[in-house]
Amino acid sequence: MVTPSSGHPWEHSGKEDWMTRQTVLWPLGVAVGFLALIGVGASVAHYLQEPYNPGFLEYPTIVAVHVVLGGLYLTLAPLQFVRRIRSRHLAYHRRTGRLLVAIGLVVGATALFMGLVIPFSGWGERVIIGLFGSLFLIALLKGLAHVRAGRVALHREWMIRAFAIALAVATIRLIYIPALLIVAEPTDAQNAVLWDTSFAVAFVLNTSVAELWIRATRRSGTPRARKVKAA
Ligand code: HEM
Numbered sequence: 001m002v003t004p005s006s007g008h009p010w011e012h013s014g015k016e017d018w019m020t021r022q023t024v025l026w027p028l029g030v031a032v033g034f035l036a037l038i039g040v041g042a043s044v045a046h047y048l049q050e051p052y053n054p055g056f057l058e059y060p061t062i063v064a065v066h067v068v069l070g071g072l073y074l075t076l077a078p079l080q081f082v083r084r085i086r087s088r089h090l091a092y093h094r095r096t097g098r099l100l101v102a103i104g105l106v107v108g109a110t111a112l113f114m115g116l117v118i119p120f121s122g123w124g125e126r127v128i129i130g131l132f133g134s135l136f137l138i139a140l141l142k143g144l145a146h147v148r149a150g151r152v153a154l155h156r157e158w159m160i161r162a163f164a165i166a167l168a169v170a171t172i173r174l175i176y177i178p179a180l181l182i183v184a185e186p187t188d189a190q191n192a193v194l195w196d197t198s199f200a201v202a203f204v205l206n207t208s209v210a211e212l213w214i215r216a217t218r219r220s221g222t223p224r225a226r227k228v229k230a231a
Pocket of ligand 1: 039040042043044045046053066067069070071073074107108111112114115118119120121125129132133134136165166167169
């Protein structure tokens with residue numbers, strides 16, 4: 001049972017907590033917008049350079065579907081989290097939400113294909129993408145299932161998790177590119193380590209920030225999945 005003294009302090013927010021959340025909201029919004037732009041930029045840049053992964057040439061359609069739909073996901077998804085748009089244009093939120101789930105499932109499935117069949121770095125990437133690609137798909141499906149059952153608060157939480165994993169595509173680049181500049185002319189083995197480490201750190205960082213945000217903004221009345229089941 002949730003008692004007034006249990007859970008995260010922000011769950012039982014007073015004026016002070018509300019102000020703290022507002023203070024975090026803006027920098028977080030700017031960071032999310034920045035990462036989304038980098039992610040979309042990555043999709044555009046993909047067509048402006050030679051493929052670094054020879055596997056991309058073996059499966060051009062799968063790669064193109066992933067890159068184009070990934071860019072579209074990161075263009076549309078941020079707006080789904082803007083409260084003003086949700087409250088004033090709920091029909092738009094629903095329509096775009098359905099489209100984003102469909103797009104996200106294709107992006108996740110193609111990510112799993114590329115990560116498992118043509119990984120740039122090898123087994124490290126297979127494991128990391130196997131884990132986070134699956135989590136991305138699970139988060140999208142749970143987000144959809146919750147909203148269809150009318151559990152809006154849990155829908156919000158799972159869609160934040162999915163979005164955080166997608167945004168890691170940008171965080172990876174912010175880690176990998178500087179690391180590549182620091183380790184000038186890395187060997188293939190060193191490059192693979194940098195690649196895998198950037199992937200792992202980015203996914204863990206993004207999902208951790210998402211979990212902190214979810215816990216900080218969870219309302220005291222939000223049912224946990226466990227409780228909903230029991231009910
Ligand atoms: C939703 C937004 C996404 C965008 C915009 C995006 C963008 C891209 C781009 C542009 C590439 C080609 C790489 C390049 O030419 O630089 C790529 C490859 C790839 N993406 Fe995504 N992606 C997204 C989501 C995801 C997700 C959610 C995952 C997995 C959790 C993922 C896993 C991969 C993998 C494994 C590759 C191949 C990497 C390799 O060369 O081994 N992507 N993505």
